[in-house]
Amino acid sequence: MAKGRIVAGCIAPHPPHLVYAENPDQNEPTSEGGWEQLRWGYERLRESLSEIEHDVIVILSPHWQTYVGTHFLGLENFQSLSVDPVFPNLFRYHYDLNIDVELAKQIHDNAEKAGLAVKMMENPDFRVDYGTITTGHLFNPKWDKPLVVISSNRSTDYYSAEVMQEMMIELGRITRETIEESGKKAVILASNSLSHRHFTTESEIPEDMSKEHIASHAMHLWDMRIIDYIRSGQTQRILDEMPEFIEQAIAESDGGGLSWLISALDTPDYPAILHGYGTIIGTGNAVVEWPCYKHEEESQ
């Protein structure tokens, strides 16, 4: 069996607004568009990924929040209606997605061996969180690739950002090694925003882009700082500054996705592609791709 590998690593946001703005058949509410900068960013990402052969998409979503360890979706197929508990006016999406249970279980088992608390989620009535659905849809609207879905362990809340990073760096390493063992080509994806201070009011027309902007200047500065590191291949600095970023920008990477991603990519020192940046109800969001495959080719 050929050695598997991670062919691309991405950061991509999941506010339901992006699916709402697109009006796909699966979503009940309809809109007049909105958040185009980010949706065009996703479009560029999809184009870029369409040129890279891959078998599976591995997602870590901060909206499946688990306090007792890290969990993995563990059944072949999930179909249901996902209604966002916070923005039910925007997101009521009928989903039908497939899981690569084999790979999920392998990562689970290896994580368990490494001493992390883990659990497979095998209850057929479980509803997949809207973060996974939103990113899954925007990433691959045809849903024709199986997913591995990893929950967000809330160790930042329980302990500290430092402890969270320790655990996520370990999980990232295990994810990489398991993918390599599996012989599969995987795209891995941290589904999260950057700065994460929301507006607490919604405009009459949610997609009214004249009302959309970053929540505060401080949030903007943090986003740009992180994006600068992303674009210049300084991912170690992102890990180093993560506790401050989380605290000061209320960053959604408190859910561990970004630390896991960077670790799974082996702390890349080459630039990522910034496909787009935009705000959603005040939060900062970037669509980013580390083109691992191309990078490997170039460096050979």
Added chain:
Amino acid sequence: MSDGEIIGSYIVPVHPHTYLVPEQNPGWTKLREAFDEAALRIKNSEADLLIIYSTTWPSIIGHQIQADPNPEWVMVDHDFHDLGSIPYSFNIDSEFANAWNEANHQRGLKSRTVNYHGFPIDVGSVVALKLLNPDNAIPAVIVSSNVYANRSETSVMAKACLDVVRSTGRKAIAITAMSLSNRMFTENIDPADDKIHSLKDDEWNCKILELMEKGRLEDVGQLSRTIQKQIRIRKVVAFKPMWWLSAINDNRNDLTGEVLAYEAIHGAGAAVIHLDPASCGTGDKEYDEDDVEYFHGDRSVLDSNDPEATAIDEEVETIDEITTAEENGPALWEPTTVDGSVNTDSAPKPVGAYPHARRVGDLLYLSGVGPRQAVTNSIPGGPIHDEDGEPLDYDIKAQTKAVIDNIALILEEAGSSLEQVIDVTTFLVDMKRDFQGYNEVWAETLGKIGPTRTTLAIRALPTPIAVEMKVIAQLLE
């Protein structure tokens, strides 16, 4: 109908163990028995509405209220999915939900109802309703926990709910679905090994329970931030449900409390507590914080260009009843000072060329006194309209009380006092709306002193206030 009231309150734990697998641990069994006892008490009461505030339903855009008359689905917990599924079909009082939503708006809050097929009702609400209302005999409403809301917003939201309970004559039970200490074990445990996560959590939980046993709910509310810091991880920004529950119980400290059970669920502090509104006879209460009636908003981010409005400060107590000087009407004047004039820096500045009072013989004639505050020019209870003349909700009682306080300040400056007032003429801009509130405050203050009184309705006053008084008093001997 106007005799609606909260006839009881319950605090119940959120995790699904008590519903799905109570037999797996003796503590969970005790919690389940306490749930069953609470259900029986509710059934045997006159309750016709259950109101649930759930910490496991977070919201961002204000508060959300469930308004689907018959929400049905199957709930699976994000963490404890291996314990099983909970199918539900609930009986929601959508009429009450809509009225509450409206009442929230009346009190300046952001809020909306949700009525969508498949909406995921949160685990705390599902467990509470399944166990406390097993046959769906009593209709319920559920409200979310806003992640950004602080004490004022949460308390005002409770008061809005109470407005509707009263106006619709409901006999309501208030329920908070919550943990005490909320730190769980972060690994899978054998159910037999369950205990409170740490001794410190246990000690704080016991302190809370001791206060609850004494019916001192408002004290627990006022300790909310401390409790949050000591024994809770950040799932909600503060120990908010106690703010809500205390406000909906009129911020009382003399309820009759009973702890039906206190045990651990996967490390978290889980208690079933019953608070009866019957007074237990104590009732000392010390207010460290404002009792806010109306929410003026704290973050008009969408509409404001003011960078201050977008500043991030979770700790700032969000609300006061105060607006800034420039919003409150015409320019201010220095009081005139001809012989016999009495003026004081403690009273608000005049809006024209006149003194605060004039002394004639042993009588004092006061210029019309309103509620504005001396230095800030702010209006307690809020202005009656905004800069554009758009009407605002305001608190007539707070305004009336501020008027009387101002009168007292002027009288003291002149060497007199409130007790020496002999005649008052009161001007109200909205007799129909405000007479009752004004009259209540009067009865508790000047009414006890006994001056003659005339109350007139007028069209407007020069500043955005609802009440002004013209006073004649005697000088002290």
